Amino acid sequence: MTKNVRISVTVNGEQYEREVEPRLLLSDFLRHELGLTGTHVGCEHGVCGACTILFDGQPVRSCLTLAVQANGHEIMTVEGLTEDRERLHPLQEAFWEAHGLQCGFCTPGFLMTLLPFLEENPQPTEAEIREAISGNLCRCTGYQHIVDAVKLAAEKLARQQV
Amino acid sequence: MKPAPFDYVAPGSLEEVLATLATYGYDAKLLAGGQSLIPMMNFRLAQPSVLVDLNEVTELNWVRRRNGGVSLGAMVRQRQLERDPVVAEVAPLVHDTMPYVAHPQIRNRGTLGGSLAHADPAAELPVVMVALEAQLRLRRAQGERWVAAEAFFEGLFTTVLAPDEMVVEVVVPVLPPRTGYGFLEVARRHGDFAQAGVTAVLTLDENDVCRKARIVYLNLGEVPMIARKAADLLVGEKVTDSLIAEVADVGAREEIEPTGDIHATADYKRHLAGVLTRRVLKLALAKATSSQ
Ligand SMILES: Cc1cc2nc3c(=O)[nH]c(=O)nc-3n(C[C@H](O)[C@H](O)[C@H](O)COP(=O)(O)OP(=O)(O)OC[C@H]3O[C@@H](n4cnc5c(N)ncnc54)[C@H](O)[C@@H]3O)c2cc1C
């Protein structure tokens, strides 16, 4: 038997204390322990990007991070994008309006990748957008609509600034 | 698709890490960025009984100037290598190559030491460190040793590291004046592991005669493949287009050992090696000629 580990993690601004098995992946911790099923799990080996979350503000693969490693750190998942379920984040609105999703399986990973990207790079070129999303796979929308959505999101966020 | 059970320790200091390695040896595995190890554990290709997490060992993360070059801690993230201004200034080949390493999300976690220790022949950092003649400092509880990057890689996913030993530091020496460099690869999609790649570092004298040349191939053998014979053809010569063509031909024909896979045959990889060598030498030459 391996020893369980007590962890204290901040997720979307809320602090959680749990005892976890060391082998529990952060993706499974978020989904099964905390019920935050917005973080999706596709490949579990780092390729698809569906499980992307923010770890201390940086996008990372939650399927390649252990829950124990989140001890003392800050996590943000797609659920943290908006507090008011009736009002979406401008990035989410843009995906909706520009048809940046169909089934939506990949969408949380795209959103969590793009949030810090647009903060650092508020007026990205198309090439920069394509590079930024190169680590996220979408199996149904086609990337053109997603690129359009990112451009629209950049406009919306810029308008929000003024 | 879930790791087998293991015990987890997260030491706060290098001394504790080394002591833990000394106690458990083969049964322990270091966890750096986890971007290669955790997929292997998810697939159960790796089943360590003790996982020693390096992520809280802050003393293993530094970027410092050293004798005109740069000293890097093993836990420097790949994203840091891409963005650090000192790395961009004194190790520009490392800086320029980082966008080829996986995706931003992977580089946010993946580390320098992890990439070198993992020794994937398709990884960029090992190839670039061999080309730049970097030195690696390896430590174990009883002491330390320095190993040249080119002597570090022994084979497919195999290095000279002993089970209780780890990489703590990588020193990239200063580039001599009038040195040019380049890195090129061909991958099916941006961020994927490449089918083939090459890096070159060229130093010219004041008359544009080549003084020194290094050419190293990626994913064209079990380790970073140093094309010594091809590079020697350049030394003492002016680097003309016809010489470049000859060098590329020798490199691609004699100094690599490509193996075919479902996406590329060995012949196709040889072809890529030739084309990429010509292009990378032209890039390196242009940089060397224009630098002071
Ligand atoms: C989807 C995807 C795409 C990728 N594409 C690329 C790519 O194109 N090019 C590329 O180069 N890489 C690529 N990678 C791999 C990535 O760069 C890894 O980060 C890297 O190979 C391993 O570094 P790490 O810090 O994550 O190490 P880990 O996964 O934590 O460890 C890897 C191995 O090194 C050992 N180790 C770690 N640190 C040390 C140390 N200091 N001393 C001794 N041993 C140590 C570990 O015990 C383990 O055996 C990709 C990964 C993924 C998931």
Ligand code: FES
């Ligand atoms: S589930 Fe994590 S990258 Fe695919």
Ligand code: FES
């Ligand atoms: S919307 Fe279905 S996978 Fe992207």
